[in-house]
Amino acid sequence: MIGNIVKNSVLGIAYLGAVCHLSLRAALAEDHAYTFSTVGVTAHELAHALGSVHDGDQPIYATVGKRVSGCSARDEYTMAPVAGGKNFGKFSICSLNQLSSFAGTLSQRRFNISVSIPYKMPAKPIPGKDWNPFPGRALDKTFYCKSLYPKSWRVTARDHINYTPRCKLLCCPLTYGRCFAHDMVDGMTCGYQKVCMRHRCASTGEHPVSPTRRATTATTTRWIRRYYS
Numbered sequence: 001m002i003g004n005i006v007k008n009s010v011l012g013i014a015y016l017g018a019v020c021h022l023s024l025r026a027a028l029a030e031d032h033a034y035t036f037s038t039v040g041v042t043a044h045e046l047a048h049a050l051g052s053v054h055d056g057d058q059p060i061y062a063t064v065g066k067r068v069s070g071c072s073a074r075d076e077y078t079m080a081p082v083a084g085g086k087n088f089g090k091f092s093i094c095s096l097n098q099l100s101s102f103a104g105t106l107s108q109r110r111f112n113i114s115v116s117i118p119y120k121m122p123a124k125p126i127p128g129k130d131w132n133p134f135p136g137r138a139l140d141k142t143f144y145c146k147s148l149y150p151k152s153w154r155v156t157a158r159d160h161i162n163y164t165p166r167c168k169l170l171c172c173p174l175t176y177g178r179c180f181a182h183d184m185v186d187g188m189t190c191g192y193q194k195v196c197m198r199h200r201c202a203s204t205g206e207h208p209v210s211p212t213r214r215a216t217t218a219t220t221t222r223w224i225r226r227y228y229s
Helices: 038-047 093-103 141-148
Strands: 012-014 026-029 155-158 168-172 180-183 188-190 194-199 199-202
Touching: 012 038, 026 038, 093 155, 093 194, 141 180
Parallel strands: none
Antiparallel strands: 012 026, 155 168, 168 180, 188 194, 194 199
16 A cells, blocks of 8 residues: 555565664565565565665665666666566675665664574575475475465466476466466475575575675666565
8 A cells, every 4th residue: 555545566665774763664565375475575675674775776875985876677686676587586786785885874783682582593504405494395386376376266386498497487377267477486396406596496506696796986876566665
């Protein structure tokens, strides 16, 4: 809902750079139960709250010597204005540097842990070595598609040579008489001894990495739906 208008094309909303603001530190992300579809959307909205704009937009937070603009929305990274692109599982170099620049504006007390019980970071799974912690390992593809179309009749899931290598799964509800491409969940199989990881089909030992961060002169200047921020 935006004002008094309900829009089903909006995936999420957040206030830019407001993660520490007393009354604006909130974000919303759409989710479908049992599909883990909110993972990428939540990352996108949290990045807004941490100071990152959409790729291609004028940045608000910048640090001299770091590239914070000039990244194109057409590259379809996580901070593109639409979801589901080929690089949706990664942040662009511009987004990473905007996040870093925003963090540099915060005082030390903002980083102090104020919870009564210390939080322990769980061990990070190594893609290709221990895939089992990922939800897609235990998630049946047909059940996944049925969860995306709970009101449709006879929903099936299909792997396709043109989609599976790109970590896309065809969900085919008989109600519509056609199939729709959806992102696979991390851990779903996408080929022989391959699984999806951050929207990339990976073999044993492979892992999609973030862009290399280099110091440069900062400049000033189907199922894909739009964000609102």
